[in-house]
Amino acid sequence: xxxxxxxxxxxxxxxxxxxxxxxxxxxxxxxxxxxxxxxxxxxxxxxxxxxxxxxxxxxxxxxxxxxxxxxxxxxxxxxxxxxxxxxxxxxxxxxxxxxxxxxxxxxxxxxxxxxxxxxxxxxxxxxxxxxxxxxxxxxxxxxxxxxxxxxxxxxxxxxxxxxxxxxxxxxxxxxxxxxxxxxxxxxxxxxxxxxxxxxxxxxxxxxxxxxxxxxxxxxxxxxxxxxxxxxxxxxxxxxxxxxxxxxx
Numbered sequence: 001x002x003x004x005x006x007x008x009x010x011x012x013x014x015x016x017x018x019x020x021x022x023x024x025x026x027x028x029x030x031x032x033x034x035x036x037x038x039x040x041x042x043x044x045x046x047x048x049x050x051x052x053x054x055x056x057x058x059x060x061x062x063x064x065x066x067x068x069x070x071x072x073x074x075x076x077x078x079x080x081x082x083x084x085x086x087x088x089x090x091x092x093x094x095x096x097x098x099x100x101x102x103x104x105x106x107x108x109x110x111x112x113x114x115x116x117x118x119x120x121x122x123x124x125x126x127x128x129x130x131x132x133x134x135x136x137x138x139x140x141x142x143x144x145x146x147x148x149x150x151x152x153x154x155x156x157x158x159x160x161x162x163x164x165x166x167x168x169x170x171x172x173x174x175x176x177x178x179x180x181x182x183x184x185x186x187x188x189x190x191x192x193x194x195x196x197x198x199x200x201x202x203x204x205x206x207x208x209x210x211x212x213x214x215x216x217x218x219x220x221x222x223x224x225x226x227x228x229x230x231x232x233x234x235x236x237x238x239x240x241x242x243x244x245x246x247x248x
Contacts, residue, residue, distance in 0.1 A: 019061040020105040022069075027055045028116035029073035029097035036060075037150070039068045040105070064105050070150050072098040073116060078147060084156050086147040092162055092175040093120045093147070100151050118221040119148055119178055124171040125164070125186075125227050137191035139166050140200070143184045143207075145177050155180040171226075179217045182207035186229070204229065 026034055032051040038044060040063045049058040072085075074096040079086050087093055097116035104110070123141065146158030155178050164172045176184075184207035187200035210225060 018064070018108075020064050020107060021059055021061055021109050022067070022103070022105060023057075023059045023109065023111045024049075024069075024071070025055055025057050025111075025113045026071050026099065026116060027051075027114075028099075030095060031073045032056075034071055034073045034116070035075060037070045037072075038062055039151075041065050062105060064107075067103050067105050068100070068151050069103050069112065069114075070098065070100045071114060071116060072096060072150065080150070083150045084147055085150055086156065086158070087160060087177065089159075090161060090163070093177040095120055095175060096148070098148075098150070098153055100153050119153060121176045121178075121222040122224040123174045123176050123227060124224065125166070125174060125229070126171045127166045127168055128228050128230050137165060138189040139164055140187040140189065141174050141176070141184065141206070142187055143176070143179065144181070145179050148177055153178070176225075178222060179207070182211045184210065188231070 022038065024036065026049070034049050034051075034056050036045070036047050036049060036058060038046075038060070043063045045060045045062050047058060047060060049056040074094050075085065076094050077088060077091055078094045078096075079088065085094070085096065096119045098119050099114040099116045101114070103112055125139070125141070127139070140161055140163045143160040144157055145155040146160050147156040148154065149156055157180065160177070162174050164174065166172055186204040186206045188202040188204075189200050206227065209227070215223070215225065
């Protein structure tokens with residue numbers, strides 16, 4: 001944890017040039033540890049805080065003016081580059097909860113109370129009633145979002161793919177980032193990847209089915225998705241689940 005050190009001011013000085021104290025209280029997320037990042041015009045603060053019960057608290061000095069504030073939990077396997085949370089190639093989105101807003105620091109003390117919101121959707125995918133002769137030995141979830149912007153919380157465009165080897169009748173959990181459109185696909189491959197060009201043997205427009213179910217990728221808290229695929233009959237069912245944590 002570190003913070004930018006700013007020169008303190010006495011009562012007799014013109015305090016408009018003095019830093020303001022931000023008292024932050026945050027709740028939400030599945031983890032106790034939260035990362036805090038605040039960016040002003042010419043200074044910034046970066047640190048961590050831990051929950052004590054349901055909330056976490058932290059105070060820090062930063063220059064007066066408009067300040068971009070981000071609080072985030074759940075960052076593990078994704079990387080943070082130029083204020084973008086990026087998914088590693090072939091991997092999944094982290095289970096990130098986040099808050100982001102611009103706050104005005106124009107006085108000695110500013111109090112901020114915030115709630116972190118769910119920035120990922122768990123896709124519970126299962127292949128059902130598939131005949132052995134048509135069983136897709138590998139299934140790839142493919143999309144065009146590779147992460148999120150830490151301040152706008154909006155999707156970052158880029159390649160996303162996650163390959164699984166499904167077991168008939170069992171759920172397979174894939175953590176997805178917030179999407180910017182309905183272009184998610186499922187690609188099906190045979191066990192030996194026998195097509196010379198490495199192309200899939202079949203595809204399914206997953207994003208269209210999710211859209212038809214009424215799913216909203218712009219929700220403040222993303223809901224989880226259950227997708228059942230009857231590969232032999234090309235049937236697909238999509239169920240939207242409230243975002244309480246489910247252990248399988």
